[in-house]
Amino acid sequence: MSDLPEFTIRVDQNPYLPAGGREMHAVITVEAAGAAGAPPPPSGTEAAEIILVDTSGSMSYAGKMAAAKRAATAALNVLRDGVHFAVVAGANQPRMIYPTGERLVRVSDKTRKGALSQVKRLEAAGGTAIGSWLRLADQLLEPYENAVRHVILLTDGKNQHETTEDLDSALAQCSGKFVCDARGVGTDWEVAELRKISSALLGTFLDVPDPHDLEDDFREMTQASMEKRVADVALRLWTPQDARLRFLKQMVPTVEDLTGRGKASGKQTGDFPIGAWGAEEREYHLCVEVPAGDVGRQMRAAWVKLIVPGTPERTLASGNVLAEWTDDEARSTQINGRVALHTGQQELAAAVQEGLEARRKGDEDTATARLGRAVVLAAEVGNEQIAGLLDRVVDVIDPETGTVRLKKGVAKADEMSLDTRSVRTVRTRQGDPGTGG
Incomplete structure (x- = not known):
């Protein structure tokens, strides 16, 4: 220690x-x-890493499977020597890609080369049952309770081939066992679903509308894990x-x-x-x-x-x-500046999510009011990225009062980005945190 x-x-x-x-x-x-x-952490810092790639049939479209292979390759190339690892394919059931058998192996020149070779052979077929994927990850990581345990989860679709109860049960089983960073590629996955997964497993989640961006994202996630x-x-x-x-x-x-x-x-x-x-x-x-x-x-x-x-x-x-x-x-009556800022951030995230949910349900009055409030809050906390994403969803008539008009024909990717990034925070120029990501 x-x-x-x-x-x-x-x-x-x-x-x-x-x-x-x-x-x-x-x-x-x-x-x-x-x-x-x-x-970097000393070589004695034990770590266990699982790269879990959705290989359901829908991954064969829009270059997603090829991008997933490049991303998994990038992750494998930044794993530290000696780290325990595995690559798992997810469909109706999870399947070990490397190594053979349900186990982890240590990173070496030989095992890295073997894993890279198997990743090249990944093919898309089958459905999506994320709870079963996470249960296998939990089983694989169980012997390494003293290690830094991390899972990268990539999916492009909804969890259609198991029940909500199945997923919730898997999350309850896995909670506290490992950290999971989840990524949704394309626009056919559920923001609320990945938010629930990453929240339960103390990780992050993010939208990756363009599959070409997966490679850098996987490299950065794995590097961050290696630095724990x-x-x-x-x-x-x-x-x-x-x-x-x-x-x-x-x-x-x-x-x-x-x-x-x-x-x-x-x-x-x-x-x-x-x-x-x-x-x-x-x-x-x-x-x-x-x-x-x-x-x-x-x-x-x-x-x-x-x-x-x-x-x-x-x-x-x-x-x-x-x-x-x-x-x-x-x-x-004086409010601490950082308390005020974080109170604004919480309200901003809620306003965005509630506004988008109302918009999806066809409640235009509520959507207009909540997204208008989000415009005001984004300015107050100094978050230019959320303000920019809001501009793709609403026409801002008066930014000071939050008077907005809902845009017609909003791209699904823009709506998902706003929803996903509403809870992410970054540093503003003043060194204070603001919402975005």
């Missing part, structure tokens, strides 16, 4: 509440040292007696609600899994409802620790969220 990066926690908040006030907000920034130009140095990290949250957690949401790099994922770990503490880490920075928006206090009273509203579970358990960093009651209105 001595090769772990150095972790720090920073808390941004306005600790002042009015007399009787109860709701305390804070932004928790977690950083692992070396975010800029960090050295610790497999499982959790945020441990302590709250005072009679306090209530309103929510805990990851905000950077993506908007992800973690509130329901906490597991009791002691008196007044809960642990929230946040996956594998390398040299990186993430931000979380915490809201705690505390017992009302009198003017002058001070208290700890929450205590946040970063831990590596196991025996022995390891504490990596900690930070305090404070509360102080005041009769100074100027102090108690």
